[in-house]
Amino acid sequence: MKWFSIALLSLGMNTGAFASSPSDAQCPSSNFADFVKAFSSEPEVQKAFIASPVKQVHVIADGNIPKVVERSLKELATDELKVLLSENAAKSNLTIEINLPNRVIVRDQTGQFLKVFVFKHGDCWVLNRVEDWSLEAAMDEVARSEEPELSERELKKGVIFDRLVNKASPESGVYLYAAALDSYLDGARKGSAQAAFAAAGISLSGQAPRLENSRILQLLIQASERIPDAGLTLADFYCDEGEYDENHGCINPKQSMATLERAASQGSTNARIRLGEVYEMGTVVPADLPRAMACYREAQKSDLESGTSAVDRLATQGVVSDDSIQCIKAGSFR
Incomplete structure (x- = not known):
């Protein structure tokens, strides 16, 4: 490499x-x-x-x-x-x-x-x-x-390698990041969802070697099954495959939306806010401001500050709350 x-x-x-x-x-x-x-x-x-x-x-x-x-x-x-x-x-x-x-x-x-x-x-x-x-x-x-459980030991070891980079020269730090990735991957193989999420994250960050897209996808799917917020990263990956180019559209919008909906259904407030943003901006699917309002209102129940800010922003644009419109159930992608 x-x-x-x-x-x-x-x-x-x-x-x-x-x-x-x-x-x-x-x-x-x-x-x-x-x-x-x-x-x-x-x-x-x-x-x-x-x-x-x-x-x-x-x-x-x-x-x-x-x-x-x-x-x-x-x-x-x-x-x-x-x-x-x-x-x-x-x-x-x-x-x-x-x-x-x-x-x-x-x-x-x-x-x-x-x-x-x-x-x-x-x-x-x-x-x-x-x-x-x-x-x-x-x-x-x-x-x-x-x-710690065996898989959690590997997760902790990866975290320590990541932190030790600050104690090493830049030349050696490259290999500490690689060792962190290897540790996370070992933890993922042993069943740790957190380790799978960390492995995908450090690979996508560019600090550690870049894994094949198929492997990153496997790791994010594994992580999202037990960590709802990992669904946000997975949804993004379905759209951009780790290539952060704002000039191209979402590669797989249906999978991305289905993943966000599943994460929101699992209790992720961040996923509900992201759904609101997607419907507000129209970057993945056509803009739908009433649906965005519904998502923000649902997020408001568990994240008062972020949810209220988003609700108020749409309200200033003339978007009215409609109890008949729900964030997920109508027109579900799942």
Whole structure:
């Protein structure tokens, strides 16, 4: 995907002491991908081309709140680098991605494992930072006190990844958003409507990778079955398929209206207000101001402020309330 290959040439090149290296150690390659291949498989190259001190970032549990800890180490534990070897990564269902100009990302597809290895270049490439964003240990600590359901654990993990973006560099933040999406998707597979809604939302936002439209549709349908307000997002998606272009009309107006009506019938006041807006503006179906008034009046019963404001706006246009007209029942799209 394009978002995986963005070249971030302005990456900080802060200086730091190199690890003492054998006098005969030679740089395997000035090409980053070739260097990483040698670095991952040859222990002597690793010893020669790791900065000292080397920065290490990891996440711990601080009560119920994961906390980012950064420290400087004279040397890395050998185990830290094992995942860079393709055979080891494959055994753990991990993927290795080289992100130019200077990062190697090792991750899985469920949000359980995420490490970022950051190199800098002088006479040769040198590993100077290891970021371990994996949350499983921290989540285990949280689970001991909260005992969330499995699907809700994945939802919470996705939320934490999303929040941790503020603690990461923009270059690493891209992968935290991806891990959040993976966590939400895992939660959705395990039955969480909230996780399904969050997965669709973060994908449509552009922060995380864009899922196929068919997958987004599945997620929004799953979410809307238990979260009435998710029906609003689903109704919008039926109209624009996530492409926010005001110049084209609604792609599937019947499905969009049926979804809004169903959400309103499930108790969503926001859906009733949206129905009123649709009938008022005529953007999905032909404008019908008396029907819009009926929808706003129904919304007024549970949201006095928004409903009253909309009712008053139509009243100033000469629209009169008519008790014989209902927001949903007459002319239903369902």
